[in-house]
Structures are given as C-alpha cells and as structure tokens.
Amino acid sequence: MKFLLYLLLALVVVPFQTTLLHYASVFGVRPDLGLVAACLVGFLGGELDGLILGLILGCFQDMLSAGDLWINVVTKGGSGFLAGLAGRHMAHITPAVMTAGLAIISCLSSAVFLYSMNPAGLDEVWLGVRSTVLVQAGLDAALGAGLYLVFRQRWSDDRMVTEGAL
Amino acid sequence: MAISRSTYGTRRLAIVLFACLLIALFLLPSQSQRLLQYVGGPLGQVLSLPLAAFSSVDHGIADIWNGYVALQSVHEENRQLHRDIELLKGQNNQLRESVTAVQRYETLLNFKQQSPSQTLAAQVIGRDATNWYRGMILNKGESDGVKTEMGVVTPAGVVGRVVKTNSTSSVVLLVTDPNNAIAGVVQRTRDEGIVEGTSHGRARLKYIPLLSRVQAGDRVVTSGLTGAFPRGLAIGSLIQVEKSEGDLFQSAEIEPEVDLSKLDEVFIITAPYEDADAAQKLLQTIHGDRKKP
Numbered sequence: 001m002k003f004l005l006y007l008l009l010a011l012v013v014v015p016f017q018t019t020l021l022h023y024a025s026v027f028g029v030r031p032d033l034g035l036v037a038a039c040l041v042g043f044l045g046g047e048l049d050g051l052i053l054g055l056i057l058g059c060f061q062d063m064l065s066a067g068d069l070w071i072n073v074v075t076k077g078g079s080g081f082l083a084g085l086a087g088r089h090m091a092h093i094t095p096a097v098m099t100a101g102l103a104i105i106s107c108l109s110s111a112v113f114l115y116s117m118n119p120a121g122l123d124e125v126w127l128g129v130r131s132t133v134l135v136q137a138g139l140d141a142a143l144g145a146g147l148y149l150v151f152r153q154r155w156s157d158d159r160m161v162t163e164g165a166l
Numbered sequence: 167m168a169i170s171r172s173t174y175g176t177r178r179l180a181i182v183l184f185a186c187l188l189i190a191l192f193l194l195p196s197q198s199q200r201l202l203q204y205v206g207g208p209l210g211q212v213l214s215l216p217l218a219a220f221s222s223v224d225h226g227i228a229d230i231w232n233g234y235v236a237l238q239s240v241h242e243e244n245r246q247l248h249r250d251i252e253l254l255k256g257q258n259n260q261l262r263e264s265v266t267a268v269q270r271y272e273t274l275l276n277f278k279q280q281s282p283s284q285t286l287a288a289q290v291i292g293r294d295a296t297n298w299y300r301g302m303i304l305n306k307g308e309s310d311g312v313k314t315e316m317g318v319v320t321p322a323g324v325v326g327r328v329v330k331t332n333s334t335s336s337v338v339l340l341v342t343d344p345n346n347a348i349a350g351v352v353q354r355t356r357d358e359g360i361v362e363g364t365s366h367g368r369a370r371l372k373y374i375p376l377l378s379r380v381q382a383g384d385r386v387v388t389s390g391l392t393g394a395f396p397r398g399l400a401i402g403s404l405i406q407v408e409k410s411e412g413d414l415f416q417s418a419e420i421e422p423e424v425d426l427s428k429l430d431e432v433f434i435i436t437a438p439y440e441d442a443d444a445a446q447k448l449l450q451t452i453h454g455d456r457k458k459p
Contacts, residue, residue, distance in 0.1 A: 014295055015292075017295055018291075018292035018293055018294070018295050018303055019291065019292045019293075022293050028297075029297050030297060032296070032297070034295075060295075061295040061296065062295075063330070063332060064292065064294070064295040064303055064335070064337060065294050065295040065296050065299060065301065065330075065337065066294055066299035066300075066301035066329050066330065066337050066338075066339040066343065066345070067296060067298060067299050071296075072295070072296065110298075113296065113298045114298075117298065117344070117345075124365055127365050128365070132297050132298065136297055
C-alpha cells in the first residue's frame with residue numbers, strides 16, 4: 001500500500017507541477033510540490049522513505065527543468081532526509097512546527113539553487129531572495145501545513161498502532 | 167288569489183309598455199333615443215361605481231393570474247432559455263477558439279513555407295519544473311529528431327534553445343533566462359553583440375562597440391553566427407541603452423519580440439538553412455531591406 005502511494009506520488013507530482021500548477025502561482029512563483037511531498041513523507045514515514053521519494057521526485061524534476069541534472073536530486077533527497085530526521089526526533093509535531101520546518105527546509109533548498117545560478121552580486125542575491133526564495137518558502141509551508149492537517153489524524157492513528165506494536 | 171291577479175295585471179302592463187316602447191322606437195326613432203339617452207345618463211353614473219369596483223377586481227384577478235399563476239410556465243420557459251443561452255455561449259466560445267486556432271495555424275503554416283530553415287512544429291506542454299529557470303517543455307523529443315542546442319522560434323521571433331531532451335519531450339531555455347546567450351545584431355547599425363537574459367524577465371544585448379550609435383527602438387535580430395539560428399530572426403527591440411564611463415562596451419536592454427508567457431505552438435529549427443539557395447535568398451532579402459530608406 002505504501003509502495004503504491006509513493007509510486008502514485010512519484011508519477012503524479014512532477015507532471016502536475018509542470019502543467020497545471022502555474023494557475024496557482026503567486027507573483028509568478030509556484031509551490032515546489034516535490035519538496036513538500038518529500039518532506040511530508042519524511043516527516044510521516046521516516047528519513048529513508050523521505051530520502052528515496054525525494055531522490056525520485058528530484059530526478060523527475062531535473063528531467064523537466066532547464067537546470068543542471070544534480071540540483072533537484074540533491075535538494076529533494078536532502079529535504080526528505082532532513083524532514084525524516086526531524087520527525088523522528090520530535091516528540092510532538094504541531095501544524096505550526098510543520099509550517100516553520102517546511103519554510104526552513106524550503107529556504108535551504110532554494111539557497112542551493114540560488115548558489116548554483118552564480119549571482120553577479122549582492123543585488124542579484126537579494127532579488128532572488130525577495131522574489132523567489134521567500135515567496136516559495138511561504139507557499140511550501142502553507143501547502144505542507146494544510147496537507148499535514150488533513151493527514152494528521154490518520155498519521156496519529158498509525159503512530160499509535162506502531163507504538164502499541166512496539 | 168289576489169296576488170296572482172295582481173301579478174297577471176303587472177305582467178300585462180309590462181307587456182303593453184314594452185310594446186309601446188317598440189312602437190315608439192319604430193315610429194319615432196330619434197326622439198325615443200334622445201329620451202333613452204336622457205334617462206341613461208344618471209343610470210350610467212350610478213352604474214359606474216360598481217363597474218369600477220368589479221373592473222378593479224377583474225384587473226386584480228387578471229394581474230394575479232398573469233403575474234403568478236400563469237407565470238409558472240414562464241418561469242420554466244425562462245430557465246430553459248437561460249440553459250439555451252449558456253449552451254450557445256459555450257458553443258460561441260468554442261467557435262471563437264476554433265477560429266483563433268485556425269488563424270494561428272495559418273500563420274504557422276505561412277511561416278513554415280517561407281522559412282529557409284528545416285523546422286519541426288511542437289506544442290508547449292508545460293513550464294520548467296522549478297521556479298529558478300525560465301524554461302518550457304515541448305512535446306517533441308529525441309525520437310522526433312530533436313537535439314540539444316537547437317533553436318526554437320515562432321513566426322514572431324526567437325523563443326530560446328533546447329537544453330535537454332529525452333525520447334518524447336524536450337526542455338527549452340527561454341531567451342529571457344540569464345543562462346541563455348544568443349548572437350544578435352542590431353538591424354539598423356549592424357553592430358553585433360550577445361543577447362543574454364536578465365533577472366527581470368527581459369534580455370540584454372551586451373558587448374556593443376563603444377562608438378556604435380544604437381538607440382532605443384532599434385530592432386535586434388539573430389546574426390547567424392551561432393549554429394542554432396539562421397540569420398535575421400527577430401529577437402526584440404532595444405528599450406534602453408546604457409553606456410558607463412570607463413566601460414569597454416555598451417549594453418542595452420531588450421524587450422523580447424515574442425510574448426513568452428502565451429506560447430502554445432513553436433518551431434524547433436532542426437537545420438538553420440535548408441539549402442544554399444534559400445540561404446542566399448534570405449541574405450538578399452536582408453540586404454534589400456537594409457537598402458530601403
């Protein structure tokens with residue numbers, strides 16, 4: 001079941017992001033669905049799940065992006081892994097924590113992109129931060145928190161069952 | 167018995183009066199009518215009050231009937247008409263879209279027939295998967311003969327170049343992306359430079375010689391020096407020329423000719439020049455344009 005869910009995510013997220021998500025863009029910036037999916041799976045399923053799904057989604061995103069082939073693989077895989085670690089070491093995850101965590105991870109991921117663009121000076125860095133990094137972090141955090149709220153109950157049940165089994 | 171006799175007498179009297187009236191009407195028509203008119207005047211006034219009352223009731227009933235009871239069917243008819251209007255609106259939109267598509271395809275066909283290059287039509291199926299590159303995804307890939315570094319154009323001008331391909335799709339880096347560079351030439355002064363994208367979503371012509379007299383409004387076209395594009399394809403128009411003291415070159419901001427946010431179909435240039443004759447013809451056309459005042 002979990003495998004099928006991950007497979008579905010892997011096949012749906014990136015095509016949806018490239019074709020339909022621009023209708024939901026804010027100031028021309030779209031949320032990074034790959035990042036959000038990898039982080040949520042990491043939070044809920046553990047660092048290994050987050051890492052693997054992040055790597056797959058990153059690979060797909062790199063195939064459909066004009067950038068270098070490594071950037072999305074590294075950032076999405078790393079994001080999933082970081083989220084998994086955070087999820088494992090946090091006793092109580094609230095939507096506010098999830099929002100802040102996703103915003104931080106999104107900013108870190110965007111920083112890698114910004115670095116890879118070789119900005120000419122501080123002006124360009126600031127322009128990138130202002131126009132893309134912060135907007136995308138806000139969108140990612142809002143989307144991730146919303147999805148977490150939707151799936152929280154189910155996740156709590158699963159966790160209780162797991163803890164009970166342990 | 168007395169009652170029946172009285173009734174019989176009254177009836178006879180009435181019959182006699184009626185006979186007299188008839189005789190009077192036949193024998194003295196104008197005088198009898200005047201008499202009737204004279205008698206009828208006050209009677210008419212007496213009748214006018216109940217008449218008005220009944221009339222108002224009648225109108226009220228008619229209003230209620232027409233305004234409420236009879237409008238049941240009108241309401242249904244109205245709903246049906248609204249449905250019909252929505253349907254017709256939808257059909258109208260579809261027809262308009264079809265007309266627009268036909269016009270677009272006509273333009274593309276004309277361009278393909280006139281273009282000296284070998285081109286391959288492709289549809290835009292998506293945007294870049296990240297927010298960091300200005301790119302678009304086309305529905306043609308390696309299996310259709312698309313390779314990296316091929317130019318992508320529309321009848322209006324240059325769109326970008328192919329930077330990634332897989333078997334069924336390819337990724338195009340737009341001319342407005344800072345990572346893109348295309349050799350361009352100012353059409354009026356023939357000064358060459360490199361067109362690069364900017365962070366603000368426009369393009370910039372760099373390395374214009376210091377002595378050049380380029381000015382805002384000049385058109386920039388491809389120079390043909392790089393393999394991806396043939397000579398003379400429109401890139402954009404200069405909107406601001408910058409010359410800083412101490413710099414070795416001038417630079418100018420370009421407004422791209424193509425509206426890159428509204429692209430549906432594009433052409434991938436698989437070979438910049440189909441044959442030498444076509445290339446020569448194009449060069450002659452360009453030189454001819456230059457000689458015109």
